[in-house]
Amino acid sequence: MFRPASRRLRPGRRLLAPDVAYGPLGVLTIAAGVFGLSYLAVVLAPPDNGVAAWWPAAGLATIALMWAPRDRRAVVVASVVIMSALANLAVGRPWHVALGYGASNALESAVVAALLTRRGRPRLATLDDLFRLVGATAAGVLVMGVGAGLTQLLADGAGFLVTARTVVASHGAALLLTLPLGMRAPGGTGRAGRLEAAAQLAAVCVAIVVIFRPGQGLPVSFLTMPLLVWGALRFGVKVVSVELIVVALLVTSFSRFDGGPFAAEFGATSTATASLVQAYLVCCALVTLPLAVSIAQRRAALARSEASERLFRQGFRDSLVGMAMLRLCDGAHGPGEEAHAEGGLDVVQLNDVAARMLAGDPAALVGAPWTALLAEPDRHELAARVREMLAGTSEGWHGEVAVATPAGDLWVDVALSPLAASAGENLFVAQMVDVTARRAAEERLTAQAQRDSLTGLANRSRLHGEIDAAVAALPPDEADGGPGVAVLFCDLDDFKDVNDSAGHTEGDRVLVRVAERLRTLLGPDDLAARLGGDEFVVLRRCARDRADVEQLASAVLAGLSAPIVVGGHGFTVGVSIGIAWGGPGASADDLLRDADAAMYAAKAGGKRRAVTFSDEHRARAVRAVRVEAELRRALELGQLEMYLQPVVDLRDGATVAAEALVRWRHPDRGLLEPGAWLDVAEACGLMPELGAWILRRSCELAAAWPQSVAEVTPAVHVNVSARQLEVPGFVADVHRVLAETGLPPARLVLEFTETQLDTVSEALLADLATLRRAGIGLAADDFGTGYSPLTRIIELPISMVKVDQRFVAGMLDDVRSQAIVTTLVRLTDSLGLALVAEGVETQEQAQALQMLGCTAGQGFLWSRPVPADVFHERLRGAVLR
Template sequence: MPSPADAGSRRSGSYLTTNLRRSLDSIPVIGGPVFGASWDRLLLAALIGYTALVTTWLALGAPGVARGSWVRSLAPQVVALAAIVCAWRAGGELSFDRGTRRFWKVIAAALSIFPIARVAIDFVLRPMSPDAADLAVMITPVAAEIVLLSAFLCLPSAPRSAVDRAKLLLDIGTVGVAGLLVTWYGLWMVGGSGIAVRPFAILHVHATLELIVILVASVLWRRTALQHRANVLVVMATALLLQFIVHVLAIVQMTQGITNFDVVRIATPVSFALIAAAAWISIATVMHRQVRARSERDQLTASVIPFAAVLPGFALLLKLAYSGTPHDGGTQPLLGLAIGVVVLTALAFARQFTSTKDAVRLLAESTARNNEARFQALVQHSSDVIMILDPDGTIRYASPSMALVFGHDPAKLVASRIESILHPEDLSSALQFLEELARSNRSRTGGATPGVLKREWRIRHANGAWLTVDNVGTNLLSEPVIRGLVLNTRDVTEQSVIKQQYMHQAFHDPLTDLANRSLFLYQVGHALARAQRQSNAVTVLFLDLDNFKTVNDSLGHAAGDRLLVEAARRLATCVRDSDLIARLGGDEFAVLVEDTASVDEVLAIADRVGVALSKPFVLGGKEVFVNASIGIARSARGESTDELVRNADVAMYVAKTRGKGQHVLFEPEMHKAALDRLVVEADLRRAIEHDEFMLQYQPIVALETGDIIGAEALVRWMCRDRGTVPPGLFIPIAEETGLIVPIGRWVLRRACREAKRWTDERGLPVRITVNLSGRQLQEPGIVEDVRQALADSGLAAAQLVLEITESMLMHNTELSMSRLNALKALGISLAIDDFGTGYSSLSYLQRYPIDILKIDKAFVDVIDKGGEGPVLASAIVALGETLRMNTVAEGIETEAQRGHLLTLGCELGQGYLFAPPLDAEDFWHLLLARGARTPYPTLRRREMSVKAA
């Protein structure tokens, strides 16, 4: 049923138009709907109907009446005019690009040749020359096809590069030469057969030109990206292909003697109609943007035509080569065909060479694009930041990772200076780096390697934090694409923190966090270099904590560590912020002081340090007192780091020898003394190896009778170079270096052997006294050394007395107690030497297993002077009586001293009054003359006290 709209249309007289429009809208045309304007649809319908009517009429073989002749003549002209109108309208479509509009205008011009030429030929040329008019009729389509070819070259998809144009020209040349070769052969074939040569040749030219235009259309079709434009080219190529087919059929008919070319007259208006349809399709689909899919088949279809054009030449050549009968009109054109085939082959090879070259170029361009895309992808997704800078620091490019790593928008950084994101302290270093990088254009090794430098600095993050970055700069100023300095920046903040921690650990003491020896010596070297330029002096204070070993031994290492930390804190309060404090190891500290005008300023610092460290340290609820022995050395011109630190160390050693809590300024004589000490130490080591020691024995006598009851063994050093070295020179050095241990072991064994020999030869026991140093008492093997000495010599343990100093009781009391008890368990006697000069208390005397108190010579010297002199000696003797200990007075030189000691109750003594230290033989003779013959009562009392203990 018709709709109301249809009824309205019927009433208005437009029912037919409406139905026709619907019918046309339903026609499936390649590329989309046909048209939108009503008159376009009507014109298309009229042309299609008219063309169908004429084609049917001619196909039925209508008689050649005047009306039929008029229709046959008029039909192509009418369709051509319609195609001209459509093409011209497409050429004026503003939605087309300039090339497409020019294409349709040239198409309209090509189609206009037909009606214009027809009018000129029929009304002007034919009355004058019918033959010329017939020739013009045949040539007109040739001119139109040439113009049509130029129209295709106006399209946007037409080749523009030199290579593409060369390929197209070679394809056109190949098809043209093949067509000429076929034309020449055809003319040779029809020679003498009565066939009109001129129409025959022109038909060949028509076919060749049409094939060339089809070739160009196929090339453009392959290069066209939009689907609707490719469809237009397909319709245009179909129109040309139809003309080519009918011209080939006409040629075949002429060779068979048929001169009726109705097939050509039928095809011409159909071709014009297809061209008009192509124009309408182009207008109707102007807004379509569908991209066509490409395939390898498209490439093959577009490129097979020029190579197929070579085949006719080879086919004709083979035909003549195997033909046995020549044509009546002449000889076989074998030479001409051979030349034509050679030309075709050359063109085919040239075309292939050009295609190969173009393929190589395209491959290189594709590879370059891929590499560029790959590089761009790497840059886009790299965790490193890539920047391109001008030599003055202007940022020309920043990779997208700038936003990810540093939080800055890369686009906003472009054209800004890199100083805007640099740490102020790193600004000068960064600008210097850019200057050096700009100067390092190329390496000196041939100029092929860009200059590359590395540097670290800090960059501000968008959130305000400072990040440490590692920069690798490459100079690409000479690269045309870059022309700048390329910075590859990587965030190394975490690695930098770890590195700084490692550096701090490498150059700082882990306990106190002060500088260690390595950093201290490094800074002293720099200070000396600055001082030399500025003519200033550098001062080093070398500190050693007195009594620190006692704290460590008595309270433990943990308490000692706390004391060191507190000492470091106190040191920091005594020096300036510019001074450097270091812990060199153990309980040794050092201070580097610069820019001091006088020695008084340095001495004031030393005084403050001494006062600060003399205050009590509270460790584990106990107050501990330590002092600092300080050596001070000021630099002289040309002095090295090692020399300055060594001088401070020497001064500190001198301060220790002068008493605790002292500070001493270095003097050159101290260095000489230190050198002498080193020489003595070296000679002392050699003396141990070469057995250069000997023993002297000072008799111990009963004061009342003068009988010798024993002797004290005294070591002497008979140096081969120095002669006899005083004990006061080498004993302290042996104590400090630990050489006293092997020396004491040798003394113990020699003294025990001599005492055993004297005992065996006299038949009476002789007591031998040997001094035991503090270092020997600390040795784990001291008890075994004594046991071995007694065992090797065979001496009774009761005849051996070991002397220790009073101060030894205060060092490492627990260890000393255990060692002395172990020695006492061997059966020997223990004596305290120089009693009264130390700081032991009665509680210590009660705790330790001591048998003998030896009164120091200082008390004996004043015992006969009156006043308080005898009081101290009397107190010591009374203490010995109270504690059931024997007393021995040392350094007795006069009878008066002997008398006073006897009065006080002291029974034993030694000194020059009785005999000086003697060698073994002299003492043996003295022992024979004055040795005690009966056991002395005090010995029995001592033995009883030992048993009681």
């Protein structure tokens, strides 16, 4: 239906505010205009049936309704009914006929206005907008024709078809001619001047006077077409619309008083003359309006292109990074430069930053061989990439190269892209950033990057790499009991007492002594690492058997049990050890996780001991087998249920989306949340099947939600597991589910955890981009809990960020949490991304989020997750309200 004027018009574009334009005086003005135009049209109507040649009042009423505020539409509709009826009464029609015509006029305007404002502002800037105008006009005049025909039939018992046909043509011509004046359309006189516009309009008027003057009967009405086409090609849509109305007024007036070929043939008072006038006006509109709109659209495209080119040149010149335009050279520039000729690039133009970077005179650098400045390996690499770009197999290249300059060698980060053929043959643009200082800093830090700064042992990063390398070096696991990788996770017992009693400085010295003792216990192929705090790891790259590992653990227990003397004080620290054994196919994350779990078991068992992970792992495996079997049966028997938690607009509390959450109604254990069984589903490979069921069920529920005419129906958020993404055809499955359930893509949001997004492959990135182009929303869930940089938001095709609830919960008391939320609000706003705050539980949190600029939230403040039918009923209640 119609949209409020306040949502469609920018304040700077309004002539009058809605409360003024549609106040008492404004409505009276509209009513007077409708009456005057209606009366004039009826007076000029042929007497044989009394139907006007065209009805400009229909255009005025429709324009008034298109821009009317919601609370003033009823007044406008009533004014149209009353004034149209009064105009018909004034020329002698019975009151019931006049009232029927008035009601039909109002219904026609309402239908046309509703169709033109269904997608936002009524505008006439493209051919699609013009087709929409023609379609809306056709629908409106059909309603008017049926209404007028039925009115005449009920009044006289005949005349339905004649009246309907004549009214359809009359109102169709009027709407096509007048509605463009009330729509957003390119105005002005295009590229022509006002003098030419005035001359063209005068020529049109003269031609109309000559063709349709009284007594002129020659069939030369087509002579106005070249003049109208002249206007369509040279002037804006608004100017053409005004000219068409002028033509309509002149042609109608002259034809009504025996002027022109139509009246000469059929008589001024004949319905046939009126029909020919209507057809003539419609033809003029259908010829000139598409031309004017097409030309205006073309002018806008050219203007955007010119603006883009100006921006490019300005950006090239004023860029804060080095910019150079390069051209493929056609040969060597001198002796010894043969290598440059093959795939080499010459400088065509460069900005001041690039000239300073290359430490040369800008004038001297233009035309010089840029690639000849590169080191030989970089030159050959770049030449190969240039050939790929010329062949069309690559869209660009980004890398770091070493450049020789008069001031010395420097490292330059280069982004090279080919320019379009329209810009010139074999042209490239290069963006250059001097990264010499950064490279030097990286080289200085490389030595420290693999080492713990306090103890000198390996750090976590190096440990991960060493474990993976050790696993990769293992021989194939042909039989149980063969060699393997052993990880010993060592956590000092009661080390907190050392810090509390002697201070952190003495505690650090104790850690250094612990590291020294560990070194004495290592074999030639062993590695010791410190993960942080009082956590150490010993890696045996190739343990002969498990007894070998147990012997190493015993040596560590004994070596760290003796007192450590620091600063004249003796400290006794024991150690709890968790042991994980890895064979071929193991990973560093798995082994460290298993060893960490075993270490906690050692702590729980009394400390100062070693526990092998395999014991606890067996217990978990038994549980996993049991839960897996029950979960597969639950999928077959339909024991899984969908719960929904609303996502609300913080500004008005309206539900804008809902997150789909799965629950398991276990026959013995009752309703189970995912935390009780989802880990088993992930481990046993059930997630693709379970995820597919969740996706389909969520879309089915969302497709059945009640739709509101005035508001957008909520979207559904569906969590996607990493296991689902590993299955080929995930994108096709999503599209198939949407097609089969009938859910629009724009109402589906797929949620991925930040950890998943941090490990996105190139193939998966392409799949996500495909989903995004289809209109499906992509959300980064629990954002802020991982280790990915904020720049990851830019690299991924996401449309929404969901702030983790721990930051929302702490933002009122913790300045760090508030800073994180504030940063995400500003970042997503600047990138045009939606932001949802999770875990909102208090009104104070909601108000604080709204003050920061966050517009959507989710949490117990509004609702806990509820069954799907409960959520459906709540939506239905909201729609009925």
